[in-house]
Amino acid sequence: MNWSDQQTPDNLPDALIEPFLDGALTPEERDRVLAAASRDADFAAQLVLARSIREALRSMPSAVAPADLVPSVMGEVRRDRWRQFVRQLQGRLRMLTTVDFRPVLATATLVAVIVAGALLGRPAPTVSPEAEAALAQIKWTLALVSEVTERSTDHIRRDVLEPHVLGHIRSAAHDVFDDSRPGPVVN
Amino acid sequence: MNMNYRTLFLALTFALLVLPAGLSSAQRIENLPGYFDFDELERIVGAETTLEVNFKGAILRMAAEAARIEDDTLADMLLKLKGIQVRGYTLDRDARKALENRIGPLFRQMTDGGWERVVRVRNDGEFVEMLIRDTTGERVEGLIVFVIGGGENETVFVNIVGEIDPEDIGRLGRRFRIGALEVL
Known part of the structure; x- marks a missing residue:
């Protein structure tokens, strides 16, 4: 008989025995367990047995696990998962190689080969001599336009702004803020 | 029926x-509104063209693709252009003076026709005019630069047709300037 299938008096489940021994029950549950043990000798015997097993286990010398135990167990777990993955992959590949999927597989392979070939065999971009010459002349033209614009801006600054605008502003500002001028005479 | x-x-x-x-x-x-026909100008100059550049269509696109290898900004700018024309002349001092006097009516004709003068310099033997065309009020569609410089080989006219960002031209032009203008 499975222990978990056993029902204690008052429909107390066996599952309460372990928490009772651990002291993890609520006061009400603990009272129910004790009441059931006082009424039912079998249940009381179960409690005694469980307590003695627990004490026997506690009194056994504890073995120290070898240092490589955890790594080796984890390694085994990883190997197991890898084997599982490979098996799944094999299963899917087997499915692809069935008659139904063969045309799809052949097309995909062909496309992959073509794409890889195009990528690997693609020549480096080349520029025709005509395009290179045209580009050189275009750069020259842009440089010319840029130079003209900048030189013109210099002219405007030097020949127009400086003498006709900035010069006047400076002169006016000088007149206003110059401290060396005699101030109004205060008697 | x-x-x-x-x-x-x-x-x-x-x-x-x-x-x-x-x-x-x-x-x-x-x-296109930004196009300038150099025929009349050539008649006014009255001298043989020593430098002639005409880029449009396929060759302009090829140049743009060639530019993309080293400079995406330049490539993108070139793809917006429809044409680039350049004319250069070798003129002595007297011919340059005469040309400066003859070219005035052409500018008036151009400004009457919708071109807008943005730069005009007359200084110490240097003659520069820059005109732009903007029919939509949103972007420059054409640009013309007339330069009659102080040297024999410094008479150059440029027409750029298409969507033009003057900032791009300035920025890119500065980058290409080293050595590029030595042929001028």
């Missing part, structure tokens, strides 16, 4: 034949 159908059929056929030609002519660079 039959006559009406026949007339309609003939009209449609005619339209189908003529329309594509009309569309293609509308896209010709000569019909």
Whole structure:
């Protein structure tokens, strides 16, 4: 008989025995367990047995696990998962190689080969001599336009702004803020 | 009634034949607002062209693709352009002076025709005019630069047609300036 299938008096489940021994029950549950043990000798015997097993286990010398135990167990777990993955992959590949999927597989392979070939065999971009010459002349033209614009801006600054605008502003500002001028005479 | 159908059929056929030609002519660079016809200018200059550059269509696109290898900004700018024309002349001092005097009416004609003068310099033997064309009020569609410099080989006229960002031209032009203008 499975222990978990056993029902204690008052429909107390066996599952309460372990928490009772651990002291993890609520006061009400603990009272129910004790009441059931006082009424039912079998249940009381179960409690005694469980307590003695627990004490026997506690009194056994504890073995120290070898240092490589955890790594080796984890390694085994990883190997197991890898084997599982490979098996799944094999299963899917087997499915692809069935008659139904063969045309799809052949097309995909062909496309992959073509794409890889195009990528690997693609020549480096080349520029025709005509395009290179045209580009050189275009750069020259842009440089010319840029130079003209900048030189013109210099002219405007030097020949127009400086003498006709900035010069006047400076002169006016000088007149206003110059401290060396005699101030109004205060008697 | 039959006559009406026949007339309609003939009209449609005619339209189908003529329309594509009309569309293609509308896209010709000569019909764009930013295009400048150098013929009259050449007549005014009255001397043989020593430098002539005409880029449009396929060669301009090829140059743009060539530019893309080293400079995306330049490539993008070139793809917006429809044409680049340059004329250069070798003129002595007297010929340059005469040209400066003769060219005035052409500028008036251009400004009357919608070109806008943005730069005008007359200084110490240097003559510079820059005009732009902007028919939509949103972007520059054409640019012309006239330079009559102080040296024999410094008479150059440039026309750039297409969507132009002057900032791009300034920025890119500065980058290409080292060595590029030595041939001028």
